[in-house]
Amino acid sequence: MTTQSWPVQRRKVLRDATGIGLAVGTYGLSYGALATTSGLSVLQTCALSVLTFTGGSQFALVGVLGSGGSAASGVATALLLGSRNTLYGLRLAPTLQVRGARRAVAAHLTIDESTAMAVAQDDNQSARLAFWATGLAVFVFWNVATLLGAVGATALGDPKALGLDAAVGAAFLALLWPRLRDRGAWVVALLGASVALALTPLVSPGLPILAAGVVAVAVGLRIPAVAQPAQGGGAT
């Protein structure tokens, strides 16, 4: 139940959506810079932001490719990370009530931020506005920032001297951070990291990451009570 009038509520939702878009733009700058230093062209970097439009998966693909992993393991990691958006869609479907072309567009905008904003609203009208406004704001800022980051990084020069390789690990940690909300998540994170490092000398690059994903599936199937779907912040 909302106590505010619709115009007031509407303005608040639009302002929040713009704020989130701006904040996500800063990830976009980093993504653009890191993708080009990982060996993608500016066009490939931007195509991934326009077409994939889910930051965690984009960072993952770029990270695996940049560290010498095969395209197949990079794609598999990206898809595994992107699978959470399916659950977001399930949760949003009754609220959005979209069909046909609108559903096709809504699907593309189904990401962490638009879902989190929509489910945080008190009524369906605000939830729908929050979803569309946040999705579109993030789409615009994410893509503009990607282009700026990609062009900027190619102009900067030697990525290693600038410490950009260290920025990749930091970016993943920052994306992980909002999800570390209980002990179960910490355990899975440490387990995933340990498994991946232990396997690094043994198998080709990219596969250790996927093995960590398998660990998550195994743990999740055993103790369904540990976790709830991540809603706030984090990966786009």
Next chain:
Amino acid sequence: MIWAAVLVTSAGCYLAKLAGLSVPERYLDSPRVRAVAALIPVALLAALAAVQTFASGQSLVLDARAAGLAFAFVALLLRAPFLVVVVGAAAVAALLRAVG
């Protein structure tokens, strides 16, 4: 090869999103599926952070990147914004390399 990866990732991620909006809720929305779906990003992002920091090809190394990650950890504890975390980590690593 990179283009193929870009396009396959895009198509797959889009279909994953579309499936959620199209499939009747009862098929996927079990507590077990939700638990797995919540933990997959946790394990993958942790693994990616670890490997990006401590792996060089197939060998494990401890170099300036570890200092960058340590900076990121502290910055996140202090609730620093994303850009500060990432740029700061790069700056720490770059500084160490310039000095060392």
